[in-house]
Amino acid sequence: xxxxxGENVLRGEHVVIEDNVVIGNNVTIGHxxxxxxxxxxxxxxxxxxxxxxxxxxxxxxxxxxxxxxxxSPLIVGEASTIGxxxxxxxxxxxxxxxxxxxxxxxxxxVTIGEDSIIGRNVMVENNTKIGSRxxxxxxxxxxxxxxIEDDVFIGPxxxxxxxxxxxxxxxxxxxxxxxxxxxIGNNATLLPGITIAENAIIGAGxxxxxxxxxxxxxxxxxxxxxxxxxxx
Amino acid sequence: xxxxxGENVLRGEHVVIEDNVVIGNNVTIGHxxxxxxxxxxxxxxxxxxxxxxxxxxxxxxxxxxxxxxxxSPLIVGEASTIGxxxxxxxxxxxxxxxxxxxxxxxxxxVTIGEDSIIGRNVMVENNTKIGSRxxxxxxxxxxxxxxIEDDVFIGPxxxxxxxxxxxxxxxxxxxxxxxxxxxIGNNATLLPGITIAENAIIGAGxxxxxxxxxxxxxxxxxxxxxxxxxxx
Amino acid sequence: xxxxxGENVLRGEHVVIEDNVVIGNNVTIGHxxxxxxxxxxxxxxxxxxxxxxxxxxxxxxxxxxxxxxxxSPLIVGEASTIGxxxxxxxxxxxxxxxxxxxxxxxxxxVTIGEDSIIGRNVMVENNTKIGSRxxxxxxxxxxxxxxIEDDVFIGPxxxxxxxxxxxxxxxxxxxxxxxxxxxIGNNATLLPGITIAENAIIGAGxxxxxxxxxxxxxxxxxxxxxxxxxxx
Numbered sequence: 001x002x003x004x005x006g007e008n009v010l011r012g013e014h015v016v017i018e019d020n021v022v023i024g025n026n027v028t029i030g031h032x033x034x035x036x037x038x039x040x041x042x043x044x045x046x047x048x049x050x051x052x053x054x055x056x057x058x059x060x061x062x063x064x065x066x067x068x069x070x071x072s073p074l075i076v077g078e079a080s081t082i083g084x085x086x087x088x089x090x091x092x093x094x095x096x097x098x099x100x101x102x103x104x105x106x107x108x109x110v111t112i113g114e115d116s117i118i119g120r121n122v123m124v125e126n127n128t129k130i131g132s133r134x135x136x137x138x139x140x141x142x143x144x145x146x147x148i149e150d151d152v153f154i155g156p157x158x159x160x161x162x163x164x165x166x167x168x169x170x171x172x173x174x175x176x177x178x179x180x181x182x183x184i185g186n187n188a189t190l191l192p193g194i195t196i197a198e199n200a201i202i203g204a205g206x207x208x209x210x211x212x213x214x215x216x217x218x219x220x221x222x223x224x225x226x227x228x229x230x231x232x
Numbered sequence: 233x234x235x236x237x238g239e240n241v242l243r244g245e246h247v248v249i250e251d252n253v254v255i256g257n258n259v260t261i262g263h264x265x266x267x268x269x270x271x272x273x274x275x276x277x278x279x280x281x282x283x284x285x286x287x288x289x290x291x292x293x294x295x296x297x298x299x300x301x302x303x304s305p306l307i308v309g310e311a312s313t314i315g316x317x318x319x320x321x322x323x324x325x326x327x328x329x330x331x332x333x334x335x336x337x338x339x340x341x342v343t344i345g346e347d348s349i350i351g352r353n354v355m356v357e358n359n360t361k362i363g364s365r366x367x368x369x370x371x372x373x374x375x376x377x378x379x380i381e382d383d384v385f386i387g388p389x390x391x392x393x394x395x396x397x398x399x400x401x402x403x404x405x406x407x408x409x410x411x412x413x414x415x416i417g418n419n420a421t422l423l424p425g426i427t428i429a430e431n432a433i434i435g436a437g438x439x440x441x442x443x444x445x446x447x448x449x450x451x452x453x454x455x456x457x458x459x460x461x462x463x464x
Numbered sequence: 465x466x467x468x469x470g471e472n473v474l475r476g477e478h479v480v481i482e483d484n485v486v487i488g489n490n491v492t493i494g495h496x497x498x499x500x501x502x503x504x505x506x507x508x509x510x511x512x513x514x515x516x517x518x519x520x521x522x523x524x525x526x527x528x529x530x531x532x533x534x535x536s537p538l539i540v541g542e543a544s545t546i547g548x549x550x551x552x553x554x555x556x557x558x559x560x561x562x563x564x565x566x567x568x569x570x571x572x573x574v575t576i577g578e579d580s581i582i583g584r585n586v587m588v589e590n591n592t593k594i595g596s597r598x599x600x601x602x603x604x605x606x607x608x609x610x611x612i613e614d615d616v617f618i619g620p621x622x623x624x625x626x627x628x629x630x631x632x633x634x635x636x637x638x639x640x641x642x643x644x645x646x647x648i649g650n651n652a653t654l655l656p657g658i659t660i661a662e663n664a665i666i667g668a669g670x671x672x673x674x675x676x677x678x679x680x681x682x683x684x685x686x687x688x689x690x691x692x693x694x695x696x
Contacts, residue, residue, distance in 0.1 A: 013248045014264070016477045016495045031266045032282070032478070034495045034513045049266045049284045050317075050496070052513045052548045060545055060563035062579040062597055081292055084284045084319045085335075085514075087548045089568045097336045102319045102337050103549075105566050105584055109273055114296040120337055121355050123585050123602045137398050138355045139373045139391070141603045141621050141650075153399040157373050157391035157421075159603070159621035161652035161668060166647040167599050167617040177311035183398040186373075187391035187421040187439075189621075189651040189669035204393060205421035205439030205453055207651075207669030207685075220684045221439075221453045221669055245480045246496070263480045263498045263694040264514070281498045281516045282549075313524055316516045316551045317567075331524035334569050338541050353567055365526055367631050370587045371605045371623070385631040389605050389623035389653075412683045415630040418605075419623035419653040419671075436625060437653035437671030437685055453671075453685045 003035075012049065020073075021054075030084065034082030038090070048102065051118070052087045057108050062166070067126065071108050083120060091126075101138065113150065125162075128175065137186075146175030154178075155186035155204065164192045182212075244281065252305075253286075262316065268350075270322070274310030289340050289358070296399070299358065303340050315352060333370065345382065355415065357394075360407065369418070378407030386410075387418035387436065396424045408440075413441045467499075478514065485518075486539075494548065501552070506542030506594075511564065513548045520554050521572050521590070528631070531590065535572050547584060555590075565602065577614065589626075592639065601650075610639030617669065618642075619650035628656045 003021035012031035017023075024043035029035075033047055036054030047053070054074040057067035071091030076082065080094045082185050083102035091108035094100065098112050101120030103170050106112070110124050113132030118124065125144035130136070134148055137156040142148070145162045162175035174193040178184070182196045185204030196202065200212045203219030203226075212218050217227050235253035244263035249255075253267050253347065256275035261267075265279055268286035279285070286306040289299030289422070299413030303323030308314065312326045315334035323340035330344050333352030338344070342356050345364030350356065354368050357376035362368070364379055369388040374380070377394045394407035406425040414428045428434065432444045435451030435458075444450050449459050468486035476495035481487075483501050488507035493499075497511055500518035511517070518538040521531035523689050535555030537682030540546065544558045547566035548619050555572035558564065565584030567586075570576070574588050577596030582588065586600050589608035594600070598612055601620040606612070608616040609626045626639035642648070644658045649668030660666065664676045681691050 012266075014478050014496070032246070032264055032496055032514070034476075042276050046290060048287070050264070050282055050288075050514055050549075055512070055548060055566075057396050058510060058545050058547070058563075060513075060579060060581060061561050062581055062599070063563070081290050083290070085282075085289060085317060085337075085549060085567070099290070099295070102287075103317070103335060103567060105549075115292060117292060117294055121353070121585070125602065135294070138357065143620065155393055155395070155398060156375065158387075159668075161619055161650040163619070166619060166665075168648065169584075185398065186393040186423075187419070187651070191650075191668050203396075203421050204391075204441075207453075209668075219454075221671075222683075244498075246478050261493075264478070264496055269614060277521060280519070280522075282496070282514055291478070313522050314517060315522070317514075317569075329525050331522075331527070334519075335549070335567060347524060349524060349526055353585070367526070370589065387625055387627070387630060388607065389621075417630065418625040418655075433630075436623075436655050436673075451686075 006043065021230045026079065036074075036090070038073035039076070040073055041076045042080070042096075044079040045076050047076075047080055048084035048086070049150075050085050051082050053082070054090045055087055056090050065173075067108065077114075089126075095132065107144070119156070125175075131180075143192075144174045145173050147177045149180040149182075151181045152178050153183040155184055155188070156202060157187040158184050158190070159188070160190040161192050176208075179214075236293075238275070247251055250286075256310065268322070270305035272305050273308045274312070274328075276311040277308050278313045279308075279317070280314055280316035282317050283314050285314070286322045288322050297405075299340060308397070320434075321358075327364065339376070351388070357407075363370055363412075375407045375424075377405050379409045381410060381412040381414075383413045384410050385415040387420070389419040390416050390422070391420070392422040393424050410441075411446075482518075488542065494603065500554070501536075502537035503540070504537050505540045506544070506560075508543040509540050510545045511540075512546055512550070515546050515548065516551045517546070518554045519551055529637075531572065541578075553590075559596065571608070583620070589639075595644075607639045607656075609637050611641045613642060613644040613646075615645045616642050617647040619648055619652070621651040622648050622652040622654070625653070625656050643678075646676075 006025035018037040020038040030049035039054035075093035085103040087105040089108040092110040095114040097115040106124040107126040116134040119138040124142040128146040131150035139183040140158040143160040143162040176190040181199040189207040197214040201217040206223040207221040238257035239329040250269040252270040258409035262281035307325035319337040321340040324342040327346040337415040338356040348366040351370040355373040356374040360378040363382035370391040375392040375394040394405040408422045409427045413431040416434045421439040427444040433449040438455040439453040470489035480503040484502040494513035503518035539557035547688040549567040551569040553572040556574040559578040561579040570588040571590040580598040583602040592610040595614035604622040607624040607626040626637040640654040641659045645663040648666045653671040661678040664680040670687040671685040
């Protein structure tokens with residue numbers, strides 16, 4: 001099937017739209033954009049220049065965890081905005097009003113909730129769930145198998161990991177869980193499998209090696225508690 | 233008005249030049265470059281492949297600070313070099329001889345001084361002032377509302393922040409101020425609002441939580457002074 | 465000479481292939497790809513969208529170390545995979561089965577061994593040697609003049625440096641040496657000139673300021689030893 005394109009779609013130059021793509025009404029598409037097979041784009045979406053939507057994952061011999069090949073199409077929810085140079089994979093979805101910055105890439109099987117902001121140059125790995133009204137600032141790295149609940153704030157250049165044994169094999173990986181309302185300072189480091197509880201605050205540059213309690217503030221390397229907010 | 237293009241301009245394939253663009257003499261433009269409405273490009277500029285020049289900022293419902301919409305055109309000063317895959321916004325300017333690396337993005341209302349080097353994969357936020365002969369190495373993050381004076385050296389992968397309360401609202405943000413000749417080691421973390429004085433040295437991996445004096449060297453998390461150079 | 469293109473090559477739209485390029489059989493080339501003068505691409509290579517292959521280095525007045533201009537063509541070994549938005553320079557080579565992620569850039573005079581994985585958004589500087597079966601995860605920074613031996617694992621967002629005096633001049637630079645089988649945790653910081661010996665383990669967020677012994681594990685800022693594995 002050829003692509004199905006809505007009304008009032010503004011299309012830049014040298015745009016490539018593959019088969020089975022569905023594009024809603026009032027969509028703006030920048031120059032040199034590539035929309036790959038089957039991608040669904042809602043109404044009122046704005047797409048920057050040189051964006052790739054709906055990429056399929058690839059692999060090589062050394063990769064222990066092979067990417068899934070049966071993936072549903074990428075869904076770009078209505079009124080979302082995609083920055084220039086972004087690369088979004090098949091099998092993921094953005095809810096209504098989400099924002100994705102320039103040069104950001106989101107792998108397969110990621111869900112991003114309503115009105116969330118994924119800043120510029122952010123890399124999100126596969127199988128990660130990001131809630132609504134979340135902010136992930138510029139340059140942060142969101143590992144695979146991670147859960148980020150609603151209203152979380154992640155400052156710039158934060159790093160996370162899901163692989164305790166660093167490439168030793170194909171055992172179960174576990175990314176951090178960041179619970180509702182927690183805030184992570186810039187360039188913080190999160191180790192695999194930890195939970196950062198509701199409304200906790202992680203200081204800039206902290207290296208978080210164990211769970212952080214509700215309302216707790218931690219700083220340093222390794223991160224230690226400095227105070228606890230009253231429960232609200 | 234259609235674009236005004238100087239003499240001896242080498243233009244790659246599939247280049248898009250929007251209206252009111254002005255391009256000087258002896259300019260080289262790579263393949264798939266997009267030069268957006270009104271952008272001014274001086275003489276002897278070299279532009280890599282897949283570059284976007286003059287992007288307008290975008291926003292979503294969740295963003296507390298809305299970007300300015302009345303912005304003067306992007307100015308790319310004479311003899312500047314722009315790497316492949318870079319995304320530069322409207323409302324900013326590069327002085328003569330500036331260098332911008334591949335996959336780097338510079339937001340609106342940024343000024344970059346003469347002969348400064350902004351390396352590959354550097355993200356510069358809006359409203360930031362970068363002096364002359366500054367080096368910002370690969371992968372560093374320059375937050376909004378920051379001042380970087382002349383002859384500063386910022387190593388690779390440094391991070392800065394301007395938002396003490398991490399997304400709590402639309403109060404005044406303040407990025408770090410880095411004064412003339414200071415040097416920042418790789419992967420250092422700078423907190424909001426601090427001043428790093430003239431010729432100070434920040435060690436690699438340091439987390440700088442308070443002001444650093446002239447000629448002082450600091451290291452660690454949190455960063456502490458280890459020595460002070462004689463004033464020169 | 466015009467490009468020489470093998471059998472069964474799938475070519476996307478708006479692809480630019482410059483003179484003297486050689487492309488093997490069964491190669492897949494995405495949309496908007498730029499293959500620059502002289503690049504050699506082996507059989508069974510897969511190239512994503514918006515990739516630049518064979519870029520020549522550029523410079524400005526302020527750069528102390530001028531890039532070499534006499535460079536052999538980029539060699540993309542057979543069965544390699546290149547992600548979307550990647551920028552690879554002339555003078556480098558990928559061995560058989562190597563994997564390069566999206567939005568990654570590799571400078572000139574870099575060699576990458578068989579089956580190695582260079583993740584998304586990784587920046588590799590010039591004159592660096594990466595062995596076989598190495599993993600460099602998303603967002604890591606590999607400085608110039610670095611040696612990474614076989615079977616090394618580098619987690620996400622690691623940073624390295626080769627310039628002890630931070631831009632003071634054109635003296636000899638020395639990147640870290642990471643020996644066979646060592647593992648580096650996420651967001652670790654490596655200082656110039658250090659050696660990380662065989663099978664050492666660097667904890668997440670560690671700041672490594674001196675050599676690390678064989679089988680040693682180090683953590684913290686500055687990194688200190690916490691245990692030593694039995695030699696195997």
